[in-house]
Amino acid sequence: MxxxxxxxxxxxxxxxxxxxxxxxxxxxxxxxxxxxxxxxxxxxxxxxxxxxxxxxxxxxxxxxxxxxxxxxxxxxxxxxxxxxxxxxxxxxxxxxxxxxxxxxxxxxxxxxxxxxxxxxxxxxxxxxxxxxxxxxxxxxxxxxxxxxxxxxxxxxxxxxxxxxxxxxxxxxxxxxxxxxxxxxxxxxxxxxxxxxxxxxxxxxxxxxxxxxxxxxxxxxxxxxxxxxxxxxxxxxxxxxxxxxxxxxxGTDFTYFTHPRPEIAELVPREAKRILDVGCGAGATGLELQNRQPCELYGIELHPLAAQAAKGYYEAVLQEDVEEVKLPYPEGFFDCIIFADILEHLKDPWRVIETYSSYLSPAGSIVCSIPNISHAEALFPLLLGDWTYRDAGILDRTHLRFFTPQTVRTLFPEETFDVKKQSYTYVHVDERVQLFLQEITRMAQSMQFPVTQLPEQSRIYQILLRVEKTG
CATH class of the missing domain: 3.90.550.10 (Spore Coat Polysaccharide Biosynthesis Protein SpsA; Chain A)
Structure with missing residues (x-):
């Protein structure tokens, strides 16, 4: 009617x-x-x-x-x-x-x-x-x-x-x-x-x-x-x-649309050209564009996400991160972002070395990497369980694993200067936390240098900004 x-x-x-x-x-x-x-x-x-x-x-x-x-x-x-x-x-x-x-x-x-x-x-x-x-x-x-x-x-x-x-x-x-x-x-x-x-x-x-x-x-x-x-x-x-x-x-597209403000915060505000490796639909890039004038370039293998990002990135290469030949001159980018990407690669060390040649002098790499020593992975391992899952630290697509200490092996001192290392935290069950504290006390009584375990078991992601020096 x-x-x-x-x-x-x-x-x-x-x-x-x-x-x-x-x-x-x-x-x-x-x-x-x-x-x-x-x-x-x-x-x-x-x-x-x-x-x-x-x-x-x-x-x-x-x-x-x-x-x-x-x-x-x-x-x-x-x-x-x-x-x-x-x-x-x-x-x-x-x-x-x-x-x-x-x-x-x-x-x-x-x-x-x-x-x-x-x-x-x-x-x-x-x-x-x-x-x-x-x-x-x-x-x-x-x-x-x-x-x-x-x-x-x-x-x-x-x-x-x-x-x-x-x-x-x-x-x-x-x-x-x-x-x-x-x-x-x-x-x-x-x-x-x-x-x-x-x-x-x-x-x-x-x-x-x-x-x-x-x-x-x-x-x-x-x-x-x-x-x-x-x-x-x-x-x-x-x-x-x-x-x-x-x-x-054909996919849960919302997976590609979550911005990462903690990543954007690490990107230098003076960065003009930014390469977002594994950019998804470009949610973090939009955070940057809303904050500062910059040109965004991306690499994203998923076609649906790549198509969305192309609407506001200068270019999005729909290729494998480890195999792609970047069509840019050396020193082209002021900042390169690897947000939850490096752990999926066969040889992240080689990727960092290769991509760093595209950084300008004193250019930055910003990355986030899950912490394998978080209780989500560590406590089941102590029980003999190492079960891959669809998401999380033991995501079945993860190939490489790092702790807050070993993550620095990705960035050799002769090439990079670590400007900031920070963390995101996820709550750990109180009983598990008490258990890890007891292990720490026992280890110290036996003169093992285990002091960081309770704190490190709460760290879920490692956030890094490094600056190119050589």
Whole structure:
């Protein structure tokens, strides 16, 4: 059922598509915030109801200047959004959850980012309740503080943006031309979860960029639709849709999209040309581009991840790290990153030696390597167990193993100067920790130089920045 009342002759710029399933009071707050903070002449409202039974259908049917689609049953998030797309007349499509409240200049700020470049395909805001880079922690304690917080925060972040590999669908602004190019939401994801990841990945594969408008804040209540529908098990739905996503793309693409801020922090801020070895989809590279002007080059064997990284790296070689012949002159790079790569190689010593010739004088290598003396590997070994796994320190694809001491063998003193060695830690069971402390005391009583065991058993990854000297 459609109910359409739009002023004739008014050009529509942005179609705001809102899905509802019960939770009428939240919908009212959402619509009131749009009314207060959005220029009505530049938008159209489309509300798709998925079979509400709490008076929502009657309420939205009586709203003026709104396109209403009433479904007899819950057709899911993806299907509802696609119905909204078909009904939309705007040049831009904004998918907005009904458990949100927008704030001052929200849409203006997002549109500014959307049209900063032809290749910008999607934009999202920051929020108090969202996963990933859009999350603002400890924003406020009550809705009474929302307006003042949002205004102050957005003023500090005015015209600031952040490029990312993933945006969350709770509030997602997309050019209509992009949807026409990559297609609408994939309806196999049903009620929700991973349909936004899938849409983002299709945009990346086509070369579009995704951005967060840091000066646009949208309050999000969170999971209202799932709360309103007791028949949906959110954990089961997430698990099933993650499996669908993995099967569709032939891999769990989220593995390639996690940024490594601890790695980015070690990269010199003056580095202009950076080689990211095993770059994945380029999440860490994006962290660097968001921080400093630089040219990124990558090596990535996985085709899906490499294609995503090509959207913003100068070049991505889809070849084996140990076999590739780099098409760059010696001294070309200011920094080379090996983030969890060296342990997968047959001869990481030779790789370091070979790649170092492409470093500029005083250029840096930044790397992260798992610590084989962490209790995750050490304690089972003491019990006679050395079982490879799908992930972790004993990942079945790991070929080489290092400790905080032996990792330095990769970087000979005559060629490199270690500028920083730091660590990430993973909690160790208290009983295991006490056991290792007892071993240390026993070893010392027998004059064995074992002093570092309890501390070293907590170190999960070794982080290094070395500088070329010779």
């Amino acid at each position: 459609y109910k359409v009342t739009i002023k004739a002759g008014m050009p529509v710029k942005t179609s705001i598509i809102i899905l509802t399933y019960n939770e009428l009071e939240l919908t009212k707050k959402c619509l009131a915030s749009i009314e207060r903070y959005t220029d009505k002449d530049k938008i159209e409202l489309i509300i798709v109801d998925n079979g509400s039974s709490d008076g929502t259908r009657e309420y939205i049917s009586n709203l003026p200047d709104v396109k209403v689609i009433l479904n007899e049953k819950n057709l899911g998030f993806a299907k509802g959004c696609n119905q909204g797309i078909e009904a939309a007349g705007g040049e831009n499509l904004l998918f907005l959850n009904n458990d949100t409240m927008v704030t001052k200049n929200w849409l203006t700020s997002m549109l500014r980012v959307l049209y900063q470049s032809e290749k910008t395909g999607m934009v999202g805001p920051v929020s108090n309740y969202v996963s990933g880079a859009q999350m603002i922690h400890d924003a406020y304690q009550s809705l009474d503080e929302l307006e003042s917080f949002a205004e102050a925060y957005c003023a500090r972040e005015k015209h600031h943006t952040k490029r990312v590999l993933r945006l969350v669908g709770f509030c997602l602004l997309v050019k209509r031309s992009v949807i026409e190019d990559i297609g609408p939401f994939d309806e196999q994801f049903g009620y929700g979860s991973f349909e936004d990841d899938d849409l983002c990945l299709r945009a990346l594969q086509k070369g579009y960029s995704l951005h967060i408008a840091l000066d646009a804040f949208v309050h999000h209540h969170g999971h209202a639709t799932f709360t309103a529908n007791q028949d949906i098990n959110i954990n089961q739905l997430y698990s099933e849709n993650r499996q669908r996503f993995t099967e569709k793309w």
